Amino acid sequence: MKQKLLLPVVMFALLQLAGCSLFSTKEEDKTENWSAEQLYDEGHKRMLNKYYDGAVRYFEFLQQRYPFGVYAQQAQLELAYSYYKNSEHETALASLERFMKLYPTNPNMDYAYFLRGVVNFNANRGFSDRFLARDPSQRDNSTAVKSFQDFAELIQRFPESRYIGDARQRMIYLRNLLAQHEVNVAQYYMRRGAYVAAANRARYVVENYQQAPVMPEALATLAKAYTVMELDQLAADALHVLEVNYPNSPRIREIRRTVVD
Numbered sequence: 001m002k003q004k005l006l007l008p009v010v011m012f013a014l015l016q017l018a019g020c021s022l023f024s025t026k027e028e029d030k031t032e033n034w035s036a037e038q039l040y041d042e043g044h045k046r047m048l049n050k051y052y053d054g055a056v057r058y059f060e061f062l063q064q065r066y067p068f069g070v071y072a073q074q075a076q077l078e079l080a081y082s083y084y085k086n087s088e089h090e091t092a093l094a095s096l097e098r099f100m101k102l103y104p105t106n107p108n109m110d111y112a113y114f115l116r117g118v119v120n121f122n123a124n125r126g127f128s129d130r131f132l133a134r135d136p137s138q139r140d141n142s143t144a145v146k147s148f149q150d151f152a153e154l155i156q157r158f159p160e161s162r163y164i165g166d167a168r169q170r171m172i173y174l175r176n177l178l179a180q181h182e183v184n185v186a187q188y189y190m191r192r193g194a195y196v197a198a199a200n201r202a203r204y205v206v207e208n209y210q211q212a213p214v215m216p217e218a219l220a221t222l223a224k225a226y227t228v229m230e231l232d233q234l235a236a237d238a239l240h241v242l243e244v245n246y247p248n249s250p251r252i253r254e255i256r257r258t259v260v261d
Contacts, residue, residue, distance in 0.1 A: 031058070031061055034061075036062055036065070036066035036069060036071040036072065037071060039058050039059075039061050039062035039065070039066070039071070039075075040058075040059075040062055040071040040074065040075050042058045043055045043056075043057075043058030043059040043061075043062065043075060043078065043079075043082075044078060046058060047078055047081070047082050050085070052082045052083075052085045052086040053086065055078070055079075055082040056079060056082045056083065056086065059075040059076075059078060059079040059082065060079065062075045063075060063076065063079070073099075073102075073103050073106055074108075076095060076098065076099045076102070076103070077096075077099055077106075077108055077111065077112060077115075079095050080092045080093075080095035080096045080099060080112075080115060080119075081115060083095055084115065084118070084119045084122075089119050089120075089122070089123040092115075092119045093116065093119055093120070096112055096115060096116045096119070099112055100112055100113075109158070110154060110157070110158035110161035110162075110163060111163065113150060113153055113154040113157065113158070114150075114151070114154050114161070114163040114166070114167060116150045117147050117150030117151040117154060117167060117170065118147075118170075120143045120144075120146040120147035120150055121143075121144075121147040121170055121174070123143040123147075141178065141181050144174055144177060144178055144181075145178065147170070147174055148171055148174045148175070148178070151167040151168075151170055151171045151174075152171065154167050155167060155168070175209055175211070175212055176209075176212050176213060176214070178209065179205050179208075179209035179212035179213075179214045179215070179218070180212070180214045182201050182202075182204055182205045182209070182218070183201070183202065183205055183214050183217050183218050183221060185201050186198045186199075186201035186202040186205070186218070186221045186222075186225075187221060189201065190221060190224065190225060195225045195228050195229050196225075196229070198221060198225045199222055199225035199226060199229070201221075202218045202219070202221040202222035202225060203222055205218035206218050206219060206222060206238075206241075215245075215246070216242060216245075216246040216249040216251060217251065219238050219239075219241055219242040219245075219246070219251075220238075220242060220249070220251035220254070220255055222238040223235045223238035223239045223242065223255045223258075224255065224258065226238060227258050239252070239255050239256065242255065
Protein backbone atom coordinates (compact mmCIF):
# COMPACT_ATOMS: atom_id res chain seq x y z
CA MET A 1 0.00 0.00 0.00
CA LYS A 2 2.83 2.41 0.88
CA GLN A 3 4.51 1.76 -2.46
CA LYS A 4 1.28 2.49 -4.33
CA LEU A 5 0.88 5.76 -2.46
CA LEU A 6 4.51 6.73 -3.00
CA LEU A 7 4.49 6.27 -6.79
CA PRO A 8 2.03 9.11 -7.59
CA VAL A 9 4.01 11.45 -5.34
CA VAL A 10 7.26 10.62 -7.12
CA MET A 11 5.62 10.98 -10.52
CA PHE A 12 4.18 14.35 -9.55
CA ALA A 13 7.58 15.58 -8.41
CA LEU A 14 9.21 14.43 -11.65
CA LEU A 15 6.54 16.16 -13.69
CA GLN A 16 7.06 19.34 -11.71
CA LEU A 17 10.80 19.25 -12.38
CA ALA A 18 10.26 18.53 -16.02
CA GLY A 19 7.79 21.38 -16.25
CA CYS A 20 10.22 23.83 -14.67
CA SER A 21 12.99 22.69 -16.97
CA LEU A 22 10.77 23.01 -20.04
CA PHE A 23 9.64 26.48 -19.00
CA SER A 24 13.22 27.59 -18.41
CA THR A 25 14.32 26.24 -21.81
CA LYS A 26 11.46 27.98 -23.62
CA GLU A 27 12.23 31.22 -21.83
CA GLU A 28 15.90 30.96 -22.75
CA ASP A 29 15.05 30.23 -26.38
CA LYS A 30 12.69 33.20 -26.49
CA THR A 31 15.45 35.56 -25.32
CA GLU A 32 18.20 34.05 -27.46
CA ASN A 33 18.68 37.19 -29.58
CA TRP A 34 17.92 39.75 -26.90
CA SER A 35 20.35 42.56 -26.18
CA ALA A 36 21.93 43.15 -22.78
CA GLU A 37 19.57 46.07 -22.25
CA GLN A 38 16.49 43.95 -22.98
CA LEU A 39 17.59 41.22 -20.59
CA TYR A 40 18.37 43.73 -17.87
CA ASP A 41 15.05 45.56 -18.29
CA GLU A 42 13.11 42.31 -18.09
CA GLY A 43 14.98 41.16 -15.00
CA HIS A 44 14.65 44.57 -13.37
CA LYS A 45 10.92 44.65 -14.05
CA ARG A 46 10.46 41.26 -12.43
CA MET A 47 12.54 42.32 -9.45
CA LEU A 48 10.40 45.43 -8.93
CA ASN A 49 7.30 43.25 -9.13
CA LYS A 50 8.80 40.96 -6.44
CA TYR A 51 9.00 38.04 -8.85
CA TYR A 52 12.51 37.18 -7.74
CA ASP A 53 12.80 33.75 -9.38
CA GLY A 54 12.11 35.36 -12.75
CA ALA A 55 14.50 38.23 -12.02
CA VAL A 56 17.27 35.77 -11.21
CA ARG A 57 16.77 33.93 -14.51
CA TYR A 58 17.02 37.07 -16.65
CA PHE A 59 19.97 38.48 -14.75
CA GLU A 60 21.75 35.15 -15.11
CA PHE A 61 20.99 35.06 -18.85
CA LEU A 62 22.49 38.54 -19.10
CA GLN A 63 25.67 37.61 -17.29
CA GLN A 64 26.15 34.45 -19.31
CA ARG A 65 25.76 36.23 -22.65
CA TYR A 66 27.11 39.72 -21.92
CA PRO A 67 29.59 39.35 -19.02
CA PHE A 68 31.04 42.85 -19.51
CA GLY A 69 29.58 46.33 -19.59
CA VAL A 70 27.37 48.53 -17.48
CA TYR A 71 24.34 46.26 -17.67
CA ALA A 72 26.37 43.28 -16.44
CA GLN A 73 27.59 45.30 -13.46
CA GLN A 74 24.15 46.48 -12.43
CA ALA A 75 22.67 43.04 -13.05
CA GLN A 76 25.26 41.49 -10.72
CA LEU A 77 24.17 43.80 -7.92
CA GLU A 78 20.46 43.31 -8.52
CA LEU A 79 21.02 39.58 -8.85
CA ALA A 80 22.46 39.58 -5.32
CA TYR A 81 19.40 41.47 -4.08
CA SER A 82 17.06 39.02 -5.82
CA TYR A 83 18.88 36.07 -4.26
CA TYR A 84 18.54 37.72 -0.87
CA LYS A 85 14.83 38.36 -1.29
CA ASN A 86 14.46 34.77 -2.43
CA SER A 87 16.01 33.65 0.91
CA GLU A 88 19.16 32.40 -0.82
CA HIS A 89 21.49 34.17 1.59
CA GLU A 90 24.70 32.30 0.87
CA THR A 91 24.26 32.78 -2.87
CA ALA A 92 23.52 36.45 -2.34
CA LEU A 93 26.73 36.88 -0.35
CA ALA A 94 28.73 35.07 -3.02
CA SER A 95 27.22 37.30 -5.69
CA LEU A 96 28.14 40.41 -3.70
CA GLU A 97 31.70 39.21 -3.21
CA ARG A 98 31.98 38.70 -6.96
CA PHE A 99 30.64 42.19 -7.61
CA MET A 100 33.14 43.74 -5.18
CA LYS A 101 36.07 41.94 -6.75
CA LEU A 102 35.10 42.59 -10.37
CA TYR A 103 33.95 46.20 -10.09
CA PRO A 104 35.85 47.91 -7.24
CA THR A 105 35.24 51.40 -8.68
CA ASN A 106 31.52 50.97 -9.31
CA PRO A 107 29.60 54.05 -8.06
CA ASN A 108 27.15 51.76 -6.25
CA MET A 109 29.82 50.06 -4.16
CA ASP A 110 28.44 51.59 -0.97
CA TYR A 111 25.14 49.86 -1.64
CA ALA A 112 26.98 46.55 -2.10
CA TYR A 113 28.51 46.88 1.37
CA PHE A 114 25.17 47.90 2.83
CA LEU A 115 23.38 44.98 1.17
CA ARG A 116 25.99 42.56 2.47
CA GLY A 117 25.28 43.84 5.97
CA VAL A 118 21.54 43.45 5.46
CA VAL A 119 21.92 39.89 4.14
CA ASN A 120 23.95 38.91 7.20
CA PHE A 121 21.54 40.85 9.41
CA ASN A 122 18.67 38.63 8.26
CA ALA A 123 20.59 35.42 7.60
CA ASN A 124 19.90 34.00 11.05
CA ARG A 125 16.35 35.10 11.78
CA GLY A 126 15.09 34.24 15.20
CA PHE A 127 18.51 35.00 16.73
CA SER A 128 17.06 37.23 19.45
CA ASP A 129 14.29 34.72 20.19
CA ARG A 130 16.81 32.07 21.19
CA PHE A 131 18.40 33.87 24.10
CA LEU A 132 16.66 31.49 26.50
CA ALA A 133 18.19 28.42 24.90
CA ARG A 134 19.26 25.79 27.42
CA ASP A 135 22.91 26.26 26.56
CA PRO A 136 23.46 29.73 25.06
CA SER A 137 27.22 29.21 24.93
CA GLN A 138 26.65 26.79 22.05
CA ARG A 139 24.53 29.15 19.96
CA ASP A 140 26.09 30.68 16.83
CA ASN A 141 25.92 34.47 16.60
CA SER A 142 28.49 34.77 13.82
CA THR A 143 26.11 36.31 11.28
CA ALA A 144 25.22 39.11 13.71
CA VAL A 145 28.92 39.81 14.22
CA LYS A 146 29.53 39.80 10.46
CA SER A 147 26.61 42.15 9.90
CA PHE A 148 27.96 44.59 12.49
CA GLN A 149 31.37 44.48 10.82
CA ASP A 150 29.81 45.01 7.37
CA PHE A 151 27.98 48.15 8.48
CA ALA A 152 31.09 49.43 10.29
CA GLU A 153 33.11 48.98 7.09
CA LEU A 154 30.44 50.81 5.09
CA ILE A 155 30.62 53.77 7.47
CA GLN A 156 34.41 53.82 7.37
CA ARG A 157 34.71 53.53 3.59
CA PHE A 158 31.75 55.65 2.55
CA PRO A 159 31.05 58.28 5.24
CA GLU A 160 28.83 60.27 2.84
CA SER A 161 26.70 57.31 1.75
CA ARG A 162 22.94 57.70 1.93
CA TYR A 163 22.81 54.29 3.65
CA ILE A 164 24.76 55.46 6.71
CA GLY A 165 21.67 56.34 8.76
CA ASP A 166 20.07 52.94 8.28
CA ALA A 167 23.40 51.20 8.92
CA ARG A 168 23.90 53.05 12.22
CA GLN A 169 20.46 52.09 13.46
CA ARG A 170 21.08 48.45 12.62
CA MET A 171 24.44 48.58 14.37
CA ILE A 172 22.80 49.87 17.56
CA TYR A 173 20.33 47.01 17.43
CA LEU A 174 23.11 44.49 16.80
CA ARG A 175 25.29 45.94 19.57
CA ASN A 176 22.46 45.52 22.07
CA LEU A 177 21.71 42.05 20.76
CA LEU A 178 25.31 40.90 21.03
CA ALA A 179 25.70 42.42 24.49
CA GLN A 180 22.59 40.61 25.70
CA HIS A 181 23.93 37.39 24.26
CA GLU A 182 27.21 37.79 26.16
CA VAL A 183 25.41 38.48 29.45
CA ASN A 184 23.16 35.47 28.96
CA VAL A 185 26.21 33.31 28.40
CA ALA A 186 27.88 34.79 31.49
CA GLN A 187 24.82 34.00 33.59
CA TYR A 188 24.73 30.51 32.17
CA TYR A 189 28.33 30.03 33.30
CA MET A 190 27.44 31.40 36.74
CA ARG A 191 24.73 28.76 37.11
CA ARG A 192 27.24 26.09 36.10
CA GLY A 193 29.85 27.32 38.58
CA ALA A 194 32.27 28.40 35.83
CA TYR A 195 33.00 31.73 37.51
CA VAL A 196 36.16 32.65 35.61
CA ALA A 197 34.34 32.18 32.30
CA ALA A 198 31.38 34.17 33.63
CA ALA A 199 33.62 37.05 34.71
CA ASN A 200 35.39 37.07 31.34
CA ARG A 201 32.10 37.29 29.45
CA ALA A 202 30.69 40.00 31.71
CA ARG A 203 33.93 42.00 31.55
CA TYR A 204 33.87 41.76 27.75
CA VAL A 205 30.45 43.46 27.75
CA VAL A 206 31.69 46.20 30.10
CA GLU A 207 34.71 46.87 27.89
CA ASN A 208 33.05 46.63 24.47
CA TYR A 209 29.35 47.48 24.74
CA GLN A 210 29.31 50.48 27.05
CA GLN A 211 26.05 51.98 25.80
CA ALA A 212 24.06 48.75 25.77
CA PRO A 213 20.93 48.63 27.97
CA VAL A 214 22.18 45.37 29.50
CA MET A 215 25.26 47.06 31.02
CA PRO A 216 23.88 47.10 34.62
CA GLU A 217 23.28 43.36 34.42
CA ALA A 218 26.81 42.84 33.11
CA LEU A 219 28.30 44.81 36.01
CA ALA A 220 26.17 42.94 38.54
CA THR A 221 27.21 39.58 37.10
CA LEU A 222 30.84 40.68 37.13
CA ALA A 223 30.61 41.74 40.79
CA LYS A 224 28.98 38.44 41.78
CA ALA A 225 31.58 36.37 39.92
CA TYR A 226 34.46 38.25 41.55
CA THR A 227 32.82 37.86 44.95
CA VAL A 228 32.50 34.09 44.60
CA MET A 229 36.16 33.92 43.54
CA GLU A 230 37.05 36.05 46.64
CA LEU A 231 38.48 38.83 44.49
CA ASP A 232 36.98 41.36 46.86
CA GLN A 233 38.61 44.53 45.54
CA LEU A 234 37.59 43.75 41.95
CA ALA A 235 34.07 42.97 43.14
CA ALA A 236 33.91 46.29 45.02
CA ASP A 237 35.18 48.13 41.92
CA ALA A 238 32.47 46.57 39.75
CA LEU A 239 29.83 47.50 42.31
CA HIS A 240 31.15 51.07 42.48
CA VAL A 241 30.90 51.47 38.70
CA LEU A 242 27.36 50.12 38.86
CA GLU A 243 26.37 52.55 41.63
CA VAL A 244 27.91 55.59 39.94
CA ASN A 245 26.54 54.97 36.45
CA TYR A 246 23.25 53.23 37.24
CA PRO A 247 22.18 54.45 40.71
CA ASN A 248 18.60 53.25 40.21
CA SER A 249 19.51 49.71 39.26
CA PRO A 250 17.55 47.16 41.32
CA ARG A 251 20.64 44.92 41.33
CA ILE A 252 22.64 47.29 43.58
CA ARG A 253 20.92 46.28 46.79
CA GLU A 254 21.33 42.60 45.99
CA ILE A 255 25.04 42.96 45.18
CA ARG A 256 25.73 45.06 48.30
CA ARG A 257 24.70 42.14 50.47
CA THR A 258 27.46 39.96 49.00
CA VAL A 259 30.28 42.29 48.03
CA VAL A 260 32.87 43.09 50.67
CA ASP A 261 33.82 46.77 50.58
